């Protein structure tokens with residue numbers, strides 16, 4: 001039997017390990033210089049002005065919502081086809097997630113359906129670049145501007161994804177997700193299944209200095225230590241102030257050393273993910289029974305996951321089980337967030353987002369990650385074909 005093929009998996013090499021060891025042997029294993037070095041590397045890779053590295057992607061979402069000013073009674077629009085954390089972050093702040101249905105091709109939030117769900121209480125849109133395929137960034141920005149809303153990109157799947165500008169004057173220019181020209185903040189996750197890993201970890205990117213300051217403060221208990229404050233308060237060199245109820249969402253220096261080393265390898269990671277996606281696309285395109293993932297010509301996906309859809313939803317469970325029995329780590333991304341019992345208890349009902357629900361009944365994630373060989377990919381293709389028969 002083939003070795004177990006995870007749907008996604010980290011790739012750690014000797015350089016990654018030695019960069020972690022180097023920091024472990026240094027004076028600073030947390031709150032030291034490796035954190036800023038990783039943040040600077042994230043800025044130069046994405047084009048963002050500021051980066052704040054935190055303990056995980058969920059913490060990044062939480063502090064982004066707080067920095068955006070989300071509070072009790074506020075509504076935030078998001079997609080139901082995402083990991084629960086995208087919506088949970090709104091609940092953490094006392095707000096209410098409002099789920100808007102998806103586009104049938106990209107599985108991303110459908111901008112045409114956003115405006116109908118905007119109310120007097122709406123404060124922000126959290127768009128999720130599902131599977132690494134960027135959302136309609138400029139259209140969502142346009143809607144948000146018109147209604148005075150903040151825009152947060154949940155780019156947990158999409159570090160390395162690119163988006164082609166379509167507006168007059170800049171037509172054709174490619175930008176990386178996280179560059180931030182269409183949003184207020186972009187969040188990243190460095191969980192081992194993502195584009196790069198720090199074990200657990202996340203970051204927020206922004207071009208706004210005020211938001212950057214707030215995010216730094218919220219990461220560290222809401223405490224600030226500034227020279228200006230010291231002088232004004234006429235205290236001493238020990239002086240610091242807690243100005244908001246923040247958290248300990250700090251990441252360690254050795255995690256950031258790993259992150260920085262991984263970021264140097266992201267080009268190779270993305271190349272391999274794209275090769276595998278192309279191989280699946282080529283070899284699976286003749287199969288009548290399935291619908292392949294769509295990539296619009298205006299984007300380059302980061303291919304965090306490769307999700308097919310079965311035309312006959314009733315076959316999904318059987319095919320899934322057969323693949324699992326063959327050591328293929330298929331998954332389902334995602335159960336619509338509002339299907340979860342916790343959300344049902346909050347009053348969310350099934351039937352709200354028809355396209356998302358139909359997608360959920362048919363979808364299955366095939367393995368894709370840089371460590372897979374062509375032989376692994378062909379094994380998945382062959383076993384899928386047999387399982388569909």
Ligand SMILES: Cc1ncc(COP(=O)(O)O)c(C=O)c1O
Nearest residue numbers: 056057058083085156189190191
């Ligand atoms: C879309 C999305 N947002 C947020 C997160 C949360 O990231 P983390 O696991 O680093 O907390 C995930 C993690 O899987 C995710 O897939």
